[in-house]
Amino acid sequence: MSWTDFVIRLLVAFILGAAIGVERQWLKTRSVLKTNVLVSLGAAMFVMMSAMTPGDASPTRVAAQIVSGIGFLGGGVILRDGASVHGINTAATLWCAAAIGTLAGAGFFLQAYIGALAVVGANFVLRPLVPIFQKIENTLVTPPQANISYRCRLVCQAEDEANVRHLLLQSLQEREMTLTAIHSKNLVNSDPDLLGMVAIDLEISSGENANKLEPIEQVVSLLKQKTKVSQIGWQLIAEERE
Secondary structure, three states, X not given: OOHHHHHHHHHHHHHHHHHHHXXXXXXXXXXXXXXXXXHHHHHHHHHHHHHOOOOOXXXXXXXXXXXXXXXXXXXXXXXXXXXXXXXXXXXXXXXXXXXXXXXXXXXXXXXXXXXXXXXXXXXXXXXXXXXXXXXXXXXXOOOOOXXXXXXXXXXXXXXHHHHHHHHHHHHXXXXXXXXXXXXXXXXXXXXXXXXXXXXXXXXXXXXXXXXXXXXXXHHHHHHHHHOOEEEEEEEEEEEEEO
């Protein structure tokens, strides 16, 4: 290989590596202008070195070593911040810069120019599409629903307990509410006025509603009208997101 060929190939690798680095630097993603140029120059020189040593080295074998070696350099620019990972695009760009340098060092100038144009186009042209796809993804994701829970206590005659439970379950089902817990006990050891009465404690879960108090109030009102409950009350326990 003559000095002229060596300089021309090195110059092409420099220009194309700089073109890729300028695009990254201009968008202010990372300060990798010099890094892209050096990667491209290094790949070109490795390939030219193998070409200048006939019978002792293969340009394709050296190119394969460049592919694996650039992976270690790319791994150094990938950073993890919590659940987010930064620098993957920069690492991929460095990998492509090595490929451009390899083509230039092997003397495939047209392919190197086309490859550099494709890399710059991928980074520059596709960049505005990222927020569009993120917006579409956000619209397709179903927002989490609220899980509203209530605690209710009612007192009724022991003989009316079955009727109260039946009406309670029916009214909850009609309003798409779920009975998560229920417990009843006789009030034999309490106030003499409550002799023969049963206290029913229950917990109810409801999905998100425009008026979170309306469903439980409807259930309480219905029980007052259609059963002989002497006491009834409820309270909001929690409102959690699923």
